[in-house]
Amino acid sequence: SATPVKVAVTGAAGQIGYSLLFRIASGELLGKDTPVELRLLEITPALKALEGVVMELDDCAFPTLAGVVIGDDPEEIFADVDGAMLVGAMPRKEGMDRADLLAANGKIFTGQGAALNKVAPKAKVLVTGNPANTNALIAMRNAPDMAPEQFNALTRLDHNRAKSMLAKKLGVSVAEIKDLAIWGNHDDSMYPDLFNTKVNGKAATELVDQTWITEEYIPTVATRGGAIIKARGASSAASAANATIDHMRDWMLGTDEVVSMSVPSDGSYGVPEGIISSFPCRVRGGKWEIVQGLELGDFSRERIMASAARLESERDQVQQLGLI
Ligand code: NAX
Secondary structure, three states: OOOOEEEEEEOOOOHHHHHHHHHHHOOOOOOOOOOEEEEEEOOHHHHHHHHHHHHHHHHHOOOOEEEEEEEOOHHHHOOOOOEEEEOOOOOOOOOOOHHHHHHHHHHHHHHHHHHHHHHOOOOEEEEOOOOHHHHHHHHHHOOOOOOHHHEEEOOHHHHHHHHHHHHHHHOOOHHHEEOOEEEEOOOOOOEEEOOOOEEOOEEHHHOOOHHHHHHHHHHHHHOHHHHHHHHHOOOOOHHHHHHHHHHHHHHHHOEEEEEEEEEEOOOHHHOOOOOEEEEEEEEEOOEEEEOOOOOOOHHHHHHHHHHHHHHHHHHHHHHHOOOO
């Protein structure tokens, strides 16, 4: 049979991991005909819990699951992986400000970037752990032998939320919405552009008014994470796992759709080169590219630049901390 595709997941004993692992193992990432080997990284105190999750994976008897390796050493777990989903990160604790969070998480991603550089030079690396864009930047900058293109951050959850909310508003199915994309940082400054979004071939902005976009739509998409915490008493997990799979699947297998991916900017649309920002992307043959030639009005441009400024400020902070 075919050689299994090796997929690493960090933070595998966490909430997102609990949904993500089972879906990868059942073939939802690479298809029912592609065997997959899971390589699961956790911190030492969480390995016991992770063993329990592996027992449950065994108990599913997934035909596509070729093997599971767990451990707390990134070099061992990342060895020769084809894809790495970096989900594990420290959540913000009481009394921690953003700088503390950047510092605490920064250290995780310097180490994991260096380990990937050493043992998985061909891996596609997708960062879900927050602050995702800047963590991806840290990993990328600590992997000097890898191409910057190998590092992405997750804004697909924002993308899926934006799509679903627009579909609901218009009473259409999500499949009727094309070319929607999130720009900027995965935080409340992210910008879903409806001007270039098509609903059955029509610009979405012809179907909704600007006041709704500015006052309802954008703030609702931006604060959805908080709304979920309020309702569920825990942050989004299944939907975050779903988005992580959507992004990696499209990256590995390609897609005909425009999708939102946070990728290293090449300066397209004036977004400063080098930061990892969300753009509308297409993927073919395992390579993503930023969709070119889109028209952006003043409203879009202003929002995109404001979000890029957040990313520049995070980059400056981690630079000052010596993480990049
Ligand atoms: P959990 O706290 O449930 O799980 C995180 C896991 O990571 C824990 O089991 C922890 O032991 C592990 N971990 C910590 N440091 C590690 C290290 N150095 N190496 C390996 N594992 C390590 O969080 P969960 O709800 O699963 O969320 C994980 C991350 O995703 C968080 O940073 C969260 O903020 C982020 N999210 C990102 C989203 C996005 O759209 N980009 C949305 C969902 C989610 O909020």
